[in-house]
Amino acid sequence: xxxxxxxxxxxxxxxxxxxxxxxxxxxxxxxxxxxxxxxxxxxxxxxxxxxxxxxxxxxxxxxxxxxxxxxxxxxxxxxxxxxxxxxxxxxxxxxxxxxxxxxxxxxxxxxxxxxxxxxxxxxxxxxxxxxxxxxxxxxxxxxxxxxxxxxxxxxxxxxxxxxxxxxxxxxxxxxxxxxxxxxxxxxxxxxxxxxxxxxxxxxxxxxxxxxxxxxx
Amino acid sequence: xxxxxxxxxxxxxxxxxxxxxxxxxxxxxxxxxxxxxxxxxxxxxxxxxxxxxxxxxxxxxxxxxxxxxxxxxxxxxxxxxxxxxxxxxxxxxxxxxxxxxxxxxxxxxxxxxxxxxxxxxxxxxxxxxxxxxxxxxxxxxxxxxxxxxxxxxxxxxxxxxxxxxxxxxxxxxxxxxxxxxxxxxxxxxxxxxxxxxxxxxxxxxxxxxxxxxxxx
DNA sequence: CACTTGTGACTGACTGGTCAGTTAGTTATA
DNA sequence: TATAACTAACTGACCAGTCAGTCACAAGTG
Numbered sequence: 001x002x003x004x005x006x007x008x009x010x011x012x013x014x015x016x017x018x019x020x021x022x023x024x025x026x027x028x029x030x031x032x033x034x035x036x037x038x039x040x041x042x043x044x045x046x047x048x049x050x051x052x053x054x055x056x057x058x059x060x061x062x063x064x065x066x067x068x069x070x071x072x073x074x075x076x077x078x079x080x081x082x083x084x085x086x087x088x089x090x091x092x093x094x095x096x097x098x099x100x101x102x103x104x105x106x107x108x109x110x111x112x113x114x115x116x117x118x119x120x121x122x123x124x125x126x127x128x129x130x131x132x133x134x135x136x137x138x139x140x141x142x143x144x145x146x147x148x149x150x151x152x153x154x155x156x157x158x159x160x161x162x163x164x165x166x167x168x169x170x171x172x173x174x175x176x177x178x179x180x181x182x183x184x185x186x187x188x189x190x191x192x193x194x195x196x197x198x199x200x201x202x203x204x205x206x207x208x209x210x211x212x213x214x215x216x
Numbered sequence: 217x218x219x220x221x222x223x224x225x226x227x228x229x230x231x232x233x234x235x236x237x238x239x240x241x242x243x244x245x246x247x248x249x250x251x252x253x254x255x256x257x258x259x260x261x262x263x264x265x266x267x268x269x270x271x272x273x274x275x276x277x278x279x280x281x282x283x284x285x286x287x288x289x290x291x292x293x294x295x296x297x298x299x300x301x302x303x304x305x306x307x308x309x310x311x312x313x314x315x316x317x318x319x320x321x322x323x324x325x326x327x328x329x330x331x332x333x334x335x336x337x338x339x340x341x342x343x344x345x346x347x348x349x350x351x352x353x354x355x356x357x358x359x360x361x362x363x364x365x366x367x368x369x370x371x372x373x374x375x376x377x378x379x380x381x382x383x384x385x386x387x388x389x390x391x392x393x394x395x396x397x398x399x400x401x402x403x404x405x406x407x408x409x410x411x412x413x414x415x416x417x418x419x420x421x422x423x424x425x426x427x428x429x430x431x432x
Numbered sequence: 433c434a435c436t437t438g439t440g441a442c443t444g445a446c447t448g449g450t451c452a453g454t455t456a457g458t459t460a461t462a
Numbered sequence: 463t464a465t466a467a468c469t470a471a472c473t474g475a476c477c478a479g480t481c482a483g484t485c486a487c488a489a490g491t492g
Contacts, residue, residue, distance in 0.1 A: 021441090042258040045477065056443040058480080067478065097425065124339040140398075151420070159425045161418070167411055168420060170398055171391040178390025182356075183383065195383055202377070202426060203419030204367070204384060209313065209375045210418065237467090261451060272469045274454080283452065 025063050028053055033074050037116035040123070041071060068129055075132070078117045079139040082110050086146070096154030101197050103150065104176070108189045111180045122181055144169045172200065241279050244269055249290050253332035256339070257287060284345055291348070294333045295355040298326050302362070312370030317413050319366065320392070324405045327396045338397055360385045388416065 031052045035044045046067055050057040064070040086106050090099060111118040124136075147169035154160030179196060247268045251260045262283055266273040280286040302322050306315060327334040340352075363385035370376030395412060 024441090040256075040258070042256070046479080047477075055441095057478090058444070059442055061479070062441070097421065122340055154420070158422055160420045161422050163415065163420050164411055167395065167399065167408075168415060170395050171412065171415060173398075174390040174392070174394025175387040176390070178393070179383065179386050182386055182389075192383075195380055196387065199379065199384060199387060199419075200416070201419045201421040203415075203417045204370070204376045204379050205313065205417040206374055206377045240467095262453080263451075271467095273452090274470075275468055277453070278467070 021063075024053075024055075024059075028060060028063055028070070029074060029077070032070055033116045033120065036071065036074065037119040041067075068131070072131060072135060074117075074120065075135060078114070078121060082107065083142065085110060096150050096157055096159050097197075097201070100147075100150050100154070100172075101193060103146065104172075104193045104196065105189060107176060108180055108193055112185070112189050118180060122177055140173075144173055147172050168200075175200075237279075240275075244276060244279055244286070245290055245293070248286055249332045249336065252287065252290065253335040257283075284347070288347060288351060290333075290336065291351060291355075294330070294337060295358075298323065299358065301326060312366050312373055312375050313413075313417070315369070316363075316366050316388075317409060319362065320388075320409045320412065321405060323392060324396055324409055328401070328405050334396060338393055356389070360389055363388050384416075391416075 028049065032044070032049050035049060035052065046060055047057050049070075050060050053060075060070070064073070086103055089106055090102060094102065144166075148165045151160060151163065151165040151168050155162055155165065175196065179192065183192060244265065248260070248265050251265060251268065254260075262276055263273050265286075266276050269276075276286070280289070302319055305322055306318060310318065360382075364381050367376060367379065367381040367384050371378055371381065391412065395408065399408060
């Protein structure tokens with residue numbers, strides 16, 4: 001415990017000693033993220049990444065085992081970042097509607113600030129490699145469960161109607177992506193979330209219409 | 217007008233004379249669709265397509281100028297199919313809510329019957345080539361406008377609340393994809409559409425909750 | 433100090449393999 | 463037999479990953 005643990009070990013290990021080496025790593029990830037957000041996986045070459053970082057191609061391989069590993073690390077980092085952000089901000093005791101709104105704000109906010117990552121994650125290149133598929137699937141399910149738990153809590157509390165929580169979670173999952181990705185960015189995240197929340201909160205039918213449906 | 221137009225012309229023209237040649241074309245598209253739905257664009261090789269069709273690679277090039285053209289034609293065909301399906305079924309006079317439900321039924325139904333196409337269209341490989349991006353964008357906007365028009369009609373009729381139709385269209389666009397793609401297929405299309413429609417129609421908040429929000 | 437040895441970061445030419453697209457030649461068909 | 467359909471071998475470009483070697487600098491040594 002006294003001595004700091006020997007940290008050199010494997011070259012491409014993630015653990016960094018906040019030094020030059022760690023910075024290079026980060027710089028490579030930064031550049032690669034931007035490139036992967038602009039083009040598909042196969043259209044980004046290691047040569048190109050190296051060039052934009054300002055090193056030779058071989059150097060990249062001193063930090064990452066392979067192109068796939070580099071790509072997957074970008075994905076994992078992003079998912080981790082979002083999730084830890086949510087974990088930090090959400091208090092268990094919040095009533096479900098507030099909780100849902102908070103989560104939406106955090107997610108929309110994160111994506112707004114990390115458009116490259118939004119573009120990468122939105123793309124469904126789940127066929128690249130087996131690992132990638134499992135990866136994406138894993139994180140998708142985590143996100144769905146998060147929504148579901150909030151919805152279930154709301155139903156129990158009585159703040160939400162007795163809805164199909166699984167389906168509703170899917171609906172929220174889908175709309176987040178499309179709204180974030182395609183909505184004009186002239187509105188603040190808060191405004192967008194307010195509108196989205198009011199929409200899924202109250203629905204689109206008018207009161208008269210709802211009444212007439214109840215009758216029939 | 218009397219004589220059928222000279223149709224031979226360019227080898228790879230789409231126009232077919234319902235014969236052998238046209239069938240080959242269709243078969244190639246069918247096989248390619250399945251492969252493109254299983255793997256990413258770059259991971260499907262022309263060799264593989266040829267093999268699965270049962271011809272030599274060169275033969276594919278007698279029907280399609282390039283891999284890109286083949287891919288884009290699959291996309292275009294799919295978009296066209298869905299849109300013409302909708303156009304055929306939707307009467308202008310339907311009230312907005314029914315219209316929306318009908319459209320959702322048609323789209324969900326189409327995807328349920330064409331899972332390959334759902335997988336291809338869901339993937340956002342919009343970076344492949346410039347043409348592909350414009351393509352996808354074009355059809356996305358058409359779909360959004362369709363939703364928007366229905367929503368506007370409903371607002372005017374008074375069957376929908378005065379909602380932000382642009383945002384709502386995006387929400388619907390997003391949820392269709394994610395619900396269709398990920399929802400267990402043990403339910404019929406009608407059941408799913410009913411549930412989705414009730415969700416976006418009435419919202420998730422309970423009546424008490426809505427009232428308490430109105431007060432605050 | 434002058435030197436040697438060591439080392440981690442980095443380089444870039446090279447390899448092995450892949451694959452879209454071509455073409456010269458063969459087969460089927462009208 | 464003329465033409466369309468088809469084939470299979472080939473070409474050229476591309477690219478992930480490798481590896482022998484360079485370089486700047488630090489640590490040891492007499």
